[in-house]
Amino acid sequence: MQLNTTMAVNRISDEIWEIPVSEKPGMLVPARIYATKQILTAMDSGVFEQVTNVACLPGIRRHALCMPDGHWGYGFPIGGVAAFDPREGIISPGGVGYDINCGMRLLRTDLTLADVQPKLDALMTELFRKVPAGVGSKGFVRLNRQEFDEVLRKGARWCIEQGYGWSEDLQRIEERGCIAGADPSKVSAHAVERGIGQLGTLGSGNHYLEVQVAADDRIFDLATAAKLGITGHDQIVVMVHCGSRGFGHQVASDYLKVFEKAMKRYGISVKDQQLACAPFRSPEGQDYFTAMNCAANSAFANRQIITHRIREAFATVFGRSAEELGMHIIYDVAHNIAKVERYEEGDLVVHRKGATRAFGPGSPELPDIYRETGQPVICGGSMETGSYLLVGTDRAMHETFGSTMHGSGRTMSRAQAKRSVRGEQLQQRMAARGIIVKAVSMSGLAEEAGFAYKNISEVVETVDLAGITKKVAELRPIGNIKG
């Protein structure tokens, strides 16, 4: 098997591969990659280099992990998962990413493709009007500093208090949309100034809002799907992919700088400057943790405001209230975050970067409605292919710190994608296939063409076969909004 590394990569099972500690000086634990042979062979050299760099970080427990959608990232690989002892371990912005609590949200409806198709263009136009996207876009919520601090403390709960959502929404969001211990005094004025006007905006890059169809032949587990609110029969659902916008980006940038200096003080050396870190219990580590929680809450609030606008848009176009249209949230999950969670070893600081929490059935953190099914996991594909709804498993709790994949991952550079297709061409081509796309930037649209991404189905099959999540349904796009 020809891999993009000279390191020894040993087979543990058909879907698990291990790099032993002997392969790089300083490795404290082995690195494990979840992949089929085919996916492992296609992985870029950065994955092997970076996951073994992570395995060198102080206080790491069990293994440094990479999910099958793994590819090169800053510091950690995208798809990276690592857990650290809170007493002797570190916290690193490189294990969270610049877009703190970038995540996925999925809403169901009672509408079918037959209901929506005749009004699809009007629906996408209304959604495009209601949910600002693109470079530096501003939202409709106007806040002063005090109000913004409340958003940072309360996350989606603040939105519900202000009437931007339903009280039942909160139980359908990871951490009920509000992570405790967020302290706005630990974020910079620059971060606040970047984020205060951006609530309810999508951003750009690979972020999107998508109207999708759940067809009967793409539901893999009917009973679980029904419990999650997926009824099939060409049911319409809505998926949102975005994060904490400029606020979170600035928090990450600010603390990378703080940690570069702190590392010297604590005598920590890392293999890559983007892995800058500090002891979790140090003042710098705790300041970042609480600032990161502010950003995580702002992202939950961002997706909640977007949900409110989506419900308004559907109500306008279909002339019925969102309640009448059955527009319940299925779930909202973070895929760029660090959290303290309890495992066999006790409390651990789990970093997930381009990886999703996937708690199994019976987990006390899950709301009653999902206690039996396991936590819903939402994985976004490219805008031309499908996305997936899965559920967490017991096995993930024992093997991967309750974590799984998050999406498909790029295989082609943005420049190459732009050379291969023009945004307008892609828009027309997708329209011919029944997918209406509204985009702020045509060059940005071309960069997100389906051929620039891995085949998400292969990635999903891997986590399903490995048993760390079980697939429930594939969701096919019919409308997409991009920045």
Add this chain to the structure above:
Amino acid sequence: MAPFTFLEDIVLADAAFEATGDSPSELFESAAQAVIETLVDPRTVASTWHRIIERQDDDLASLLFDWLSDIVYLKDAEGVVFRTAEAVVSQDTASGIWRLRGALAGAPIDAGRHSLRADVKAVTKHLYEVSRGERSGKETWLARVVLDI
């Protein structure tokens, strides 16, 4: 030689560029222009908004990093995109401290008028490098920068 070149295939999901100049001032202008052109086609942006930026640092690479980060910050905080960036960079011979006086010109973001491109999240330290060299007997400055998109 072009003042900046986008580097392909260094980072699949993001944007990277190499900027050059015959002096630190030119280098700062070239690198700023690369960030501006990642965000927008500057030919579609008027110069109705102006900002002077003054910074100093004992390390030129850190000064450039902060100057580029200022552009990313102002894009969100002020809701603007940019047309031009001018920079005067000098070094105090006694203290060795580098000083920047930069001037940005642009306009409030208008999706209808501006040909917007990618939103930049951050300037990163990945492969970040500022170096001084020589070309045809002349001093030349080079920076390699990766932007998170």
